[in-house]
Amino acid sequence: MTDTGRSPGRRGLIRAGLGAVGAALAGCAADAGPVRPLRLATGPRGGPYNAFGQALARAAAEAGPLELVPVDTAASVDNLRRLDEGSADLALATADVAEDAVLGREPFPRPVAVTALARVYVNHTHLVVPAAGPVHAVADLAGRAVAAGAAGSGAQVVAGRVLRAAGLTGAAAAGAGPAPADVRLMGLAESVAALRTGAVAAFFWSGGVPTPALTELARELPLRFLPLDGHVGPLRERHGPVYTAVALPAGAYGLTAPVGTVGVGNYLLARDTVPADAASALLRVVFDRWRDLLREVTAGARLEPRFAISTGRVPLHPGAAAHYRSVYG
Template sequence: MPTQDSSCDGTAPPALRHAAPSRRRMLGAGLGAVAAALPGCSGDSGPVRRLRLATGPEGGPYNAFGKALALAVAAGSDRLEIVPVGTAASVDNLRQLEEGSVDLALAMADASEDAVLGRAPFPRPVAVTALARVYVNYTHLLVPEAGPVRSVEALAGRPVAAGAAGSGVQVVAGRLLRSAGLSDGPAAVRERSLGLAESVRALRGGTVDALFWSGGVPTPALSELARALPLRFLPLDGYVAALRERHGPVYTTVTLPAGAYGLTEPVGTVGVGNYLLARADVARSGVSDLLQVVFDRWSDLLREVTAGARLEPRFAISTGAVPLHPGAVAYYRSVYG
């Protein structure tokens, strides 16, 4: 159930349980519409004492971001407490939001849009809202440099670590393998549902021939692996057009830069945004307090997640099919006009 004081009356209004207000309508109508969007919730609804944030597995970037956010909120706000909750990541987080066991969550853009639109693996639309697009994940597909795999096609029939069950990694890996014709039939790879730490151990031990990961650059666990085992990063940018055609513009072309993981030249790959999400019934005052901390401390929050990233309002409000929370709309309009 939602934690105490995380909403105005403990339940979302009927309209929000099925569909949150669109970003265009909210921004166009101004703050008056924002106030009206959550009946019974005034801007002075009182302090939000505690919000549970679904993050990810220990050692992963979501977990690191969640812990950093909890510390930043503790230092910067006396009205709000963030409690990070370890999870399997994106898909699991969205399900926990729907169930009400958490108030906030981090999730990849593709999984978030699937949830809002009621696409598999979600049997029906999930009423979640976005607070911000916080950074971009880079899809990594790596193999031992001395091994036989030199291309995505060469993975046919091989064991591949394809992300933990319930993770966003598993979503993007599955879609890439389908685009490459490697998800069924005689060419199908043998997908292993492994988290990052397990995937690294499996690649080092030779029980898988490749490892999928989606995260910031550099991801510390992969930097450590690259120091122990020379790696080859397979380019994936050639699949972006097919992914966008089938799943929409949540996928973009990005580049793993030279120097990261010891790379001598850039490697093109698939980028996916990460959203900070909230249940629709989280109080607007709590959202405003939280976003104030996020924008005041973004460099600290992203330091351990993705090098060189910046958080800017025009980037933060780009959350695609996932509607902005009314409190986020009010925050962005009050601060940035």
């Protein structure tokens, strides 16, 4: 996305607004005691959600008076469940999982009352195999061991849907077609180690570009990144427009040409019990510090309001809606 917030007027407005909201919140804190810390469900330690959450907590602390407490989790599915039960106030999650939660689709037994503050960046789905290996397309994963993301992660969801669309899992794989893939649920570090030793033939990862762990692996082991853009259409037909066609750019991981793949947005979410002024203050931090925040998870990304408000079936938090109207019209 293109940043349209470069003008001094807009950035000045953001800074002025942040000070005004901060002063208002500080006044409330003086009357009613300290502002309650907001628990932010992130992801596993060392992963991009965890890095983003830690960076956001630091930025909020510097802006004051918001206090965010990042919580290590299994990522998207786990985070939505924590929001639902009230053990987290804020969370990061992929757009597909968030929409499943709002609509009460599997793995959620009923609709989850959750709201969005912003879409913050887009994950790129990586399907990684050794360059010297026999796997050149998703169909070649038939009968082979595949690491499909950590349990409860967004990577697990998109990997499962790609494999199902290819007829390698579920009912389609139980018939006379190709042998099902041997799906194993592993986080990124475990997946990298398993590919390095040959314990799996491939692994899925959903994250920003470049992902440092993959950059490091590519220096040790020549890699092939399988194209997945041909699966975008079927995924959109079945699951809606949460999936988009994106590309791993040339230069990342030593790629000599772009590789088309599946993109899915990442949302910053909140329970509707989060106060409107706190939601607005947090968004002002996000927009004032987006360069620092996104540097932690993906290169070259930008954040602007028209991108941020594109949260599909997940409704905006009332404080977020008021923020966008008041600041950007």
